[in-house]
Amino acid sequence: MLGLHDLPDSVRRNLARELMYSVSAGLLWGLALLSQVVVVRSLGGQAVHVTVIVAAMPACSIFQPLWAAWARYIRLQHMALISGTSRTLPFLLLGWAQDAWTFTALVLAYYLLAGPITLAVPALYKYTYPDTHRGRIVGLLRLVQNSVTVPAMLLAAWLMDRDADLYRVIYPISGVLGLVGLYFYQRLEIPGDRPQDRARYSELPTPRNIWEVLRRDELFRMFQATIFLTGAGFLMSRPIWIYMLDHVFSLSQLHMTLLVQVLPVLLGAVTAPWWGTLIDRTSPVAGRVVFAWMGIFAYLALFLSFWQKWLILAWTGAILRGMVLGASEVAQTTGNLYFALRRERAALYESISSVFQGTRGLLMPLIGLVIFHWTGVYIFLVPTILNLWSLYLAWRLWQLEEPLRNQLKSNLTPCPGPDLRYSSFPGTGASQSTQDQGL
Numbered sequence: 001m002l003g004l005h006d007l008p009d010s011v012r013r014n015l016a017r018e019l020m021y022s023v024s025a026g027l028l029w030g031l032a033l034l035s036q037v038v039v040v041r042s043l044g045g046q047a048v049h050v051t052v053i054v055a056a057m058p059a060c061s062i063f064q065p066l067w068a069a070w071a072r073y074i075r076l077q078h079m080a081l082i083s084g085t086s087r088t089l090p091f092l093l094l095g096w097a098q099d100a101w102t103f104t105a106l107v108l109a110y111y112l113l114a115g116p117i118t119l120a121v122p123a124l125y126k127y128t129y130p131d132t133h134r135g136r137i138v139g140l141l142r143l144v145q146n147s148v149t150v151p152a153m154l155l156a157a158w159l160m161d162r163d164a165d166l167y168r169v170i171y172p173i174s175g176v177l178g179l180v181g182l183y184f185y186q187r188l189e190i191p192g193d194r195p196q197d198r199a200r201y202s203e204l205p206t207p208r209n210i211w212e213v214l215r216r217d218e219l220f221r222m223f224q225a226t227i228f229l230t231g232a233g234f235l236m237s238r239p240i241w242i243y244m245l246d247h248v249f250s251l252s253q254l255h256m257t258l259l260v261q262v263l264p265v266l267l268g269a270v271t272a273p274w275w276g277t278l279i280d281r282t283s284p285v286a287g288r289v290v291f292a293w294m295g296i297f298a299y300l301a302l303f304l305s306f307w308q309k310w311l312i313l314a315w316t317g318a319i320l321r322g323m324v325l326g327a328s329e330v331a332q333t334t335g336n337l338y339f340a341l342r343r344e345r346a347a348l349y350e351s352i353s354s355v356f357q358g359t360r361g362l363l364m365p366l367i368g369l370v371i372f373h374w375t376g377v378y379i380f381l382v383p384t385i386l387n388l389w390s391l392y393l394a395w396r397l398w399q400l401e402e403p404l405r406n407q408l409k410s411n412l413t414p415c416p417g418p419d420l421r422y423s424s425f426p427g428t429g430a431s432q433s434t435q436d437q438g439l
Contacts, residue, residue: 002136002273010189014128015137017184022141024181026148028091031174033261034153035107042164045100052104056111058361064354065205067116071347072199076120076127077190083116084182091175095168122333123350126343127190131408132280134337139276139330146269150262192343201344205351213352219404220339220349222397224356226288227332229390230295232360233383236368237299240379244306245314259318267322268329275327276334283405284338285398287331292391294324296384303380338408 004012036053039045071079090106090113097103129137152174160166203209214221242260245251251259279287298320305313332353340349372379 002133002140002277004133004136007130007133011129014188014190015140017187018128018141019144020184021181022145023148024178026145027152027174028087028178029145030149030152031091031156031171032107032110033149034156035103037157038160038167039100039103039107042160042167043097043100043103045104049100049104053107054365055362056108058358060111060115061118061354061358061361063112063115064119064351064358065210067119068205068347068351070116071120071123071195072202072204073195075190075193075195076124076347077186077188077193080117080120080124081182081186083113083120084185085179087114087117088175088178089113091171091178094171097168119347119350119354122336123346124188124190124193125333126337126340126346127193128188135276135279135284135330135334136273137276138333139272139274139326142272142326142329143269146265146272150265150269154262198344198347201342202348205348210352210355213348217339219397219401220352222393222400223285223288223335223339224353226292226390226394226397227328227353228356228360229386229393230292230328230383231357232364233295233299233386235360235364236371237302237380237383238368239365240368240372241302244377248306248309249311249314259314263318264322264325267319268325270326271323272326272330276330278327279330279334283398283401284331284335285394285401285405287327288335288394289391289398291324291327291331292387292394294320295387296391298324299380299384299387303377303384306377306380 004015007015036050039049039053067079087110090110094103094106097106125134125138156170159170203213214224238260242256245256245259275287275290278290298317301313301317301320305311305317336349336353337343337346340346368379368382371382375382
């Protein structure tokens with residue numbers, strides 16, 4: 001169905017091994033998300049503990065340029081294995097956590113230690129999988145990972161509802177299973193993963209150089225702007241969405257979990273391979289166009305659901321959000337690699353995207369809370385407007401990147417080939433020789 005049969009045997013072997021790794025990654029991710037509930041229900045935590053855990057992931061994303069700098073001295077696969085092993089240690093130690101602050105500190109350590117692997121794994125997609133199939137492959141990996149994340153959360157929550165102390169068993173076991181997943185990841189055959197090439201062809205990710213990349217590369221800058229706008233709207237409204245579901249409709253905790261967490265994630269997982277196919281046939285920008293367009297209707301549905309007190313519209317908004325969640329995830333991952341052009345610059349571009357992700361993750365929930373106190377339910381019109389703005393930028397970007405899109409499509413082959421060493425694409429900021437891009 002996804003047309004993966006024409007891939008070389010080495011690529012298909014890598015995909016099979018990375019799918020096995022994605023199972024363990026989905027398990028760890030699900031339990032990391034569940035920690036926001038566990039710290040309250042099992043350890044008597046307060047709002048401050050939940051706030052620290054929620055802020056931990058975006059806060060740690062800001063450190064991604066440090067890991068991109070590290071990638072100039074170490075193979076990305078080795079970085080992933082070191083980080084992947086390290087991040088399981090806090091889960092193993094959670095079995096001995098007896099108070100909320102110890103639990104919170106260990107979860108914070110998990111996110112910090114997981115930083116390098118969250119950079120290395122997507123950056124290596126540029127090395128491992130061909131441009132012709134990368135969208136579908138990333139979509140398939142997201143399908144497997146998210147399909148494990150949700151059941152893991154629900155099963156663990158169900159078990160801990162029956163015995164609150166079971167977190168002392170569940171988290172250490174998941175840490176061990178995370179190590180099993182790394183066995184498959186270390187068996188990946190990754191060509192060209194040479195740190196000296198990244199040091200030669202990619203800038204050191206200092207604040208000044210990051211600014212220069214954004215200044216020169218107009219297409220990548222616009223792409224990040226489309227992501228920032230829709231992401232800001234989501235983060236501003238998400239806490240309010242949860243509050244309003246309880247305040248307006250008095251939903252049970254299970255009903256709210258299905259509506260806010262389970263349904264969007266599952267729909268995003270199921271549709272991710274389809275969005276990946278669309279992106280392979282067009283470009284990652286197409287995913288951004290569709291995401292922003294459908295996001296407008298999703299937030300309008302949420303606004304009307306609370307304004308008119310129609311629960312069916314809350315479900316409509318959640319379904320629309322879930323359907324385009326796969327487009328967002330696949331488009332962002334493949335888009336960073338797409339605009340990087342060279343695989344040696346993939347880690348740099350991933351780190352820049354993560355800085356924006358971390359910044360909005362820290363600031364936007366607070367801004368949304370302030371706006372909600374001023375406007376009430378009308379806050380849902382803010383992400384509607386931001387998605388409309390993002391749609392305009394994405395459509396403009398679709399037109400501007402046409403020369404790049406056509407040139408890359410004409411050079412595509414079904415297996416990873418040599419990198420582009422010369423480029424004249426308007427707006428990419430690439431010099432005539434990529435040797436000039438090294439510092």
